[in-house]
Amino acid sequence: MADHLMSTYNRLPVQFQRGEGIWLWDNENRQYLDALSGIAVCGLGHAHPVVTRAISEQAGQLVHTSNLYGIALQEQLADRLCTLSDMDRVFFSNSGAEANEAAIKITRLYGHSKGIDNPAIIVMENSFHGRTLATLTATGNRKVQAGFEPLVQGFIRVPYNDLEAIRKVAANSQDVAAILLEPVQGEGGINIPDAGYLDGIRSICDDNNWLMMLDEIQTGMGRTGKWFAWQHSNALPDVATLAKALGNGVPVGACLASGKAADMMQPGSHGTTFGGNPLACRAAIAVLESLEQQQCVANAAKLGTQMLAGFSSALAGLDAVTDIRGLGLMIGIELDRPCGELVSKAVEQGLLINVTADRVIRLLPPLILTAKQADIIVEHVSNLVREFTGQ
Numbered sequence: 111m112a113d114h115l116m117s118t119y120n121r122l123p124v125q126f127q128r129g130e131g132i133w134l135w136d137n138e139n140r141q142y143l144d145a146l147s148g149i150a151v152c153g154l155g156h157a158h159p160v161v162t163r164a165i166s167e168q169a170g171q172l173v174h175t176s177n178l179y180g181i182a183l184q185e186q187l188a189d190r191l192c193t194l195s196d197m198d199r200v201f202f203s204n205s206g207a208e209a210n211e212a213a214i215k216i217t218r219l220y221g222h223s224k225g226i227d228n229p230a231i232i233v234m235e236n237s238f239h240g241r242t243l244a245t246l247t248a249t250g251n252r253k254v255q256a257g258f259e260p261l262v263q264g265f266i267r268v269p270y271n272d273l274e275a276i277r278k279v280a281a282n283s284q285d286v287a288a289i290l291l292e293p294v295q296g297e298g299g300i301n302i303p304d305a306g307y308l309d310g311i312r313s314i315c316d317d318n319n320w321l322m323m324l325d326e327i328q329t330g331m332g333r334t335g336k337w338f339a340w341q342h343s344n345a346l347p348d349v350a351t352l353a354k355a356l357g358n359g360v361p362v363g364a365c366l367a368s369g370k371a372a373d374m375m376q377p378g379s380h381g382t383t384f385g386g387n388p389l390a391c392r393a394a395i396a397v398l399e400s401l402e403q404q405q406c407v408a409n410a411a412k413l414g415t416q417m418l419a420g421f422s423s424a425l426a427g428l429d430a431v432t433d434i435r436g437l438g439l440m441i442g443i444e445l446d447r448p449c450g451e452l453v454s455k456a457v458e459q460g461l462l463i464n465v466t467a468d469r470v471i472r473l474l475p476p477l478i479l480t481a482k483q484a485d486i487i488v489e490h491v492s493n494l495v496r497e498f499t500g501q
């Protein structure tokens with residue numbers, strides 16, 4: 111059956127038929143606990159009744175008109191996002207990579223407006239920003255880039271969590287117009303920068319008149335225990351990108367901009383056929399309302415702390431576990447060895463997890479998780495680690 115699909119994925123041998131909350135069922139009616147949420151997408155879990163109703167109603171009323179006409183739901187969603195984020199304007203896309211493309215294009219316009227002929231963006235080692243040509247160039251992972259050369263010009267790479275490296279670039283290059291980074295690196299291995307890093311980036315950007323651009327595609331929408339991960343700091347970015355959990359599975363992304371970045375795009379500079387259509391926006395509005403009503407952001411903060419404490423005690427004394435880290439419900443357990451095979455072992459036992467950066471178990475459970483379910487994940491994952499490492 112899969113013969114006609116391009117083989118872009120080594121898929122696990124399981125297909126899901128239905129879901130409810132944190133649970134999924136496969137086509138043999140086996141039940142799985144989803145501790146990955148479709149890679150940080152289904153923050154509200156599966157088949158959330160409010161989102162399902164909103165999508166169904168909207169599908170029966172109006173799905174798409176194009177951006178040639180006003181879309182009230184898009185305006186409403188932009189208002190809500192700007193209120194939550196303190197940003198000024200939004201461009202809606204269909205995916206994370208496209209939201210980042212919009213951010214990159216804003217930098218080019220901004221750089222040219224400052225008289226820079228070849229504006230450059232400082233990006234980070236171990237970052238992930240998507241699979242389009244510009245976003246894979248921004249991505250700090252050779253595996254993602256290999257074979258797709260020539261890459262896009264205009265990116266300067268520095269180590270993550272290293273303000274000095276950025277200051278050095280500032281001293282040596284006149285072409286930089288922006289910095290783009292994830293406030294917590296997701297694909298790169300749940301890398302959490304030091305306190306003060308984002309504030310430091312903000313002040314370097316202010317000193318040099320650069321845009322501070324945050325990729326909140328994985329960290330946004332409450333995942334880290336704040337609506338946006340930058341809210342753990344005092345910094346407000348000039349540009350921020352969202353996708354993943356914004357539609358709880360309905361494809362929608364957003365590029366938010368404020369201040370000097372907000373008016374870079376003018377009619378004709380950018381566009382999309384589907385982006386921000388009535389169906390996607392209605393779904394995202396229902397997502398925001400439900401995240402608010404169910405106090406999911408506070409829940410992510412609370413249960414994240416609980417799970418980190420749980421793992422610290424359940425895995426105490428295991429030499430093979432080199433680090434346990436997390437922010438809200440974005441949790442990484444680093445082992446001293448590659449552990450990709452844990453993913454299929456977990457599936458066999460009815461649990462969905464992920465391994466990234468070779469040796470980091472990544473957990474991104476739904477934000478509707480209960481304390482009891484959090485404990486179940488801690489116990490199950492800890493047992494898997496013990497079994498796998500033999501410790």
Ligand SMILES: Cc1ncc(COP(=O)(O)O)c(C=O)c1O
Binds near residue numbers: 149206208238297325
């Ligand atoms: C931080 C970050 N940026 C961008 C992307 C790309 O998003 P999409 O797959 O929707 O294009 C991802 C996806 O994993 C991501 O984690």
